[in-house]
Amino acid sequence: xxxxxxxxxxxxxxxxxxxxxxxxxxxxxxxxxxxxxxxxxxxxxxxxxxxxxxxxxxxxxxxxxxxxxxxxxxxxxxxxxxxxxxxxxxxxxxxxxxxxxxxxxxxxxxxxxxxxxxxxxxxxxxxxxxxxxxxxxxxxxxxxxxxxxxxxxxxxxxxxxxxxxxxxxxxxxxxxxxxxxxxxxxxxxxxxxxxxxxxxxxxxxxxxxxxxxxxxxxxxxxxxxxx
Amino acid sequence: xxxxxxxxxxxxxxxxxxxxxxxxxxxxxxxxxxxxxxxxxxxxxxxxxxxxxxxxxxxxxxxxxxxxxxxxxxxxxxxxxxxxxxxxxxxxxxxxxxxxxxxxxxxxxxxxxxxxxxxxxxxxxxxxxxxxxxxxxxxxxxxxxxxxxxxxxxxxxxxxxxxxxxxxxxxxxxxxxxxxxxxxxxxxxxxxxxxxxxxxxxxxxxxxxxxxxxxxxxxxxxxxxxxxxxxxxxxxxxxxxxxxxxxxxxxx
Numbered sequence: 001x002x003x004x005x006x007x008x009x010x011x012x013x014x015x016x017x018x019x020x021x022x023x024x025x026x027x028x029x030x031x032x033x034x035x036x037x038x039x040x041x042x043x044x045x046x047x048x049x050x051x052x053x054x055x056x057x058x059x060x061x062x063x064x065x066x067x068x069x070x071x072x073x074x075x076x077x078x079x080x081x082x083x084x085x086x087x088x089x090x091x092x093x094x095x096x097x098x099x100x101x102x103x104x105x106x107x108x109x110x111x112x113x114x115x116x117x118x119x120x121x122x123x124x125x126x127x128x129x130x131x132x133x134x135x136x137x138x139x140x141x142x143x144x145x146x147x148x149x150x151x152x153x154x155x156x157x158x159x160x161x162x163x164x165x166x167x168x169x170x171x172x173x174x175x176x177x178x179x180x181x182x183x184x185x186x187x188x189x190x191x192x193x194x195x196x197x198x199x200x201x202x203x204x205x206x207x208x209x210x211x212x213x214x215x216x217x218x219x220x221x222x223x224x225x226x227x
Numbered sequence: 228x229x230x231x232x233x234x235x236x237x238x239x240x241x242x243x244x245x246x247x248x249x250x251x252x253x254x255x256x257x258x259x260x261x262x263x264x265x266x267x268x269x270x271x272x273x274x275x276x277x278x279x280x281x282x283x284x285x286x287x288x289x290x291x292x293x294x295x296x297x298x299x300x301x302x303x304x305x306x307x308x309x310x311x312x313x314x315x316x317x318x319x320x321x322x323x324x325x326x327x328x329x330x331x332x333x334x335x336x337x338x339x340x341x342x343x344x345x346x347x348x349x350x351x352x353x354x355x356x357x358x359x360x361x362x363x364x365x366x367x368x369x370x371x372x373x374x375x376x377x378x379x380x381x382x383x384x385x386x387x388x389x390x391x392x393x394x395x396x397x398x399x400x401x402x403x404x405x406x407x408x409x410x411x412x413x414x415x416x417x418x419x420x421x422x423x424x425x426x427x428x429x430x431x432x433x434x435x436x437x438x439x440x441x442x443x444x445x446x447x448x449x450x451x452x453x454x455x456x457x458x459x460x461x462x463x464x465x466x467x468x469x470x471x472x473x474x475x476x477x478x479x
Contacts, residue, residue, distance in 0.1 A: 120315050123276050126302035127309035128329030128378045138328075142319045 002198055008175050009183035009199075016091070016179060017159040020098040024106040024155045025148070027099065032110035033136070051104045058101065062168025065097045069169070089171045094179075097169040102158045106151035113147020114140065146218045157210045161203070229253075231382065231416065234283040235272050244268055244438035250431065252287060255408055255415040257425040257446075260435035266418045269435070270384050273416065274309050275302040286382055308380030310388045314367035316359035322370050323355040329378025339379040340411070348410065349373045349403050365396035369403060376411070383415045389424060404428055426450065 002010075035047055053061055068075040069087040075096075076086050087093035117140060125135040141148070163181040170177030172186065180199055187196035229252040236245045244265040250256045258266040271277035273284055275291060278299065284292040286307075291300045308329075316325050326342065346352040349369040359367060368388060375383065388404075389397045401424070408415070408428055419425055425432060425446075432449040434442040442449050 120311065120313070121317060123302075123309075124311065124315045124317070125328075126276070127274065127307065128374065129303050129306070129332040130328070131301075131303050134332075139317060143317075145319075 003195070005174060005178075006183060006195065006199060009178050009180050010202075012091075012175065012177075013160055013179040013181075016094060016098060017156045019095050020102060020159045021106075021152055021156045023095070023099050024102060025152060028103065028106040028110050028151060028155075032107045032114055033140075035107070035111050036114040050107050053101050054104050058162060058164025059168055061101055062097060062165040065093075065100065065165070066168050069093055069096070088169060089173060089177060091170075091176055094166060094170040094177050097165050098159045098162060101162055101165045102155045105154040105158045109150040109154065110144065110147045113144035113150075117143050150214060150218055153210055153214050157207060161207065229287055231256075231273070231414070232283065232285040233269055233273050235269060235279055236281060237268075237279045242438055246435070246438070246440055248433060248440065248443065250416065250433070251414070253412075253414050254430035255417055255428050256431040256433065257429035258416060258418045258433050258435060259420065259422070259425050261420055263437075264435040265438040266420075266435050267386055270309075270386050270416060270418050274307060274384055275300065275305055276309070305382075306380060307382045307384060308375035308378055310368075310372050310375050310383070310385040312387045312391050314359075314364075314371040316362075316367055316370060316374075318359050320359075321355070322351070322357050322359065322362070325359065325370060326355075326374050326377055329374060333379045337379055338377075340376050342377065345373045345376050348376075348406060363396070364392050365399045368392065368396075368400060372403070372407075376407075376413075380413070383413050385415060385417045387418055387420070389421070390419075401427060 031046075031050070035043060035050075065075075066088055067073050069079075070076045071080060071086055076088075079085060079087055087096065121139050121143065122135055125139050130138060161181065163185070166177065166179055166182055167185075170179075170182075172178050172182045178186075180203060184196050184199045184203075187193070187199070231248075231250040231252055233246065233248045233250070237243070242263070242265075246265065246269055248269070258269060260266045268277060268279075272279055272282050272292075275284075278292070281294055282292055283294075284290075286305070289300070289305075290296075290298050291305055292298060316322075317328065320328070326346070330338065330342070343352075346355070349372055351366065351369050351373055354362065354366060354370065359370070362370065368391075372388065389400060392400065405427065407413070417424075417428060429446050432442070432444065432446045433440060434449065
């Protein structure tokens with residue numbers, strides 16, 4: 001069965017995934033809106049940057065984030081100057097890394113949803129005296145709801161499932177950075193297959209249920225959500 | 228100065244739109260022309276939905292766009308209404324909330340039309356709790372027109388509001404538009420390529436051809452001008468304004 005270190009890992013994983021999902025929604029909403037609306041040439045550059053985690057090995061992202069967060073890196077110097085110390089091997093560092101790693105899983109469904117709305121409802125709102133900010137909240141957000149739900153679920157599930165980035169940035173420190181995926185790795189290393197099964201099987205069922213929920217709620221929104 | 232001033236000049240490949248219009252600030256003005264004549268572009272510039280450099284737009288004493296002086300009033304501050312070819316209702320809102328959308332963004336003291344009056348005028352009182360997806364094309368367009376009126380516009384712009392409807396729906400809506408014309412003191416600019424609609428609704432007619440104004444004036448004079456009859460193609464004909472002065476006792 002699950003022992004206390006397994007439960008601690010599960011708790012930490014849920015805490016990490018919730019924090020990351022919240023931050024991702026805050027960051028991805030303006031980013032996806034900008035990507036939808038802009039005619040700037042930077043659009044392609046930013047779009048490609050956001051999509052990088054889809055193709056890169058997590059270890060590559062983890063490696064460069066580790067360098068950036070280290071005492072010599074730009075992030076590390078910033079946090080050092082602010083008196084926070086270095087972020088590598090801390091929960092905060094893990095949160096930042098996970099945000100980068102799961103970004104495309106939230107930005108892309110949102111961008112698809114924003115693009116599907118089209119120009120017309122925004123024009124109608126303007127002729128009915130709604131300013132841009134008003135229009136965004138009263139028209140865009142409600143119409144893009146499937147995109148928000150899909151993005152939040154995918155961002156959460158993808159953060160729960162990450163391993164390589166966690167290992168590079170967080171190490172494997174109990175109660176601080178040891179999440180379910182690294183705990184499973186430890187169990188397997190120690191030949192504790194029964195305990196590994198409980199966690200791995202749990203992850204399998206969790207991921208399946210999440211995806212089933214998504215496909216049931218929004219069958220059409222899944223198309224191209226990770227194009 | 229009470230009129231609607233629109234000056235636009237823009238080149239798009241072989242097509243040049245070059246229009247300098249002074250439209251009356253009352254009654255219904257029809258912008259008539261074939262598709263591609265530039266009439267929708269003129270309307271969008273007037274609304275501020277299209278921003279063409281160098282254009283000048285003014286309504287009454289208010290300058291809405293004057294690039295020489297760096298003036299551009301965004302659409303939502305122009306106090307105008309716009310009816311699109313497709314009803315474009317907000318699908319996430321019920322009919323009532325669609326109607327309220329513009330209305331609640333107008334200060335109570337500036338509201339010009341009451342909800343019951345407008346729903347009665349357009350015959351949509353029984354649809355208030357429906358979702359837009361359940362309405363017919365004609366009902367959707369009537370809700371869209373009512374929604375626009377309830378935002379208390381000072382100027383109503385209509386871009387071929389009947390063109391997406393079949394003949395039956397057209398005939399269903401036309402009487403409502405005629406009632407609006409007769410009962411509301413609201414200047415209207417009405418874009419259309421249907422001579423029939425123009426003859427029924429307009430007081431003033433502007434004929435656009437290939438981006439230029441071919442004729443502009445009171446409906447009766449302009450319609451009769453022979454040099455533009457070609458614009459109407461098969462629809463060319465005679466309009467006679469009549470009034471029924473009484474009925475005979477036998478009802479004939």
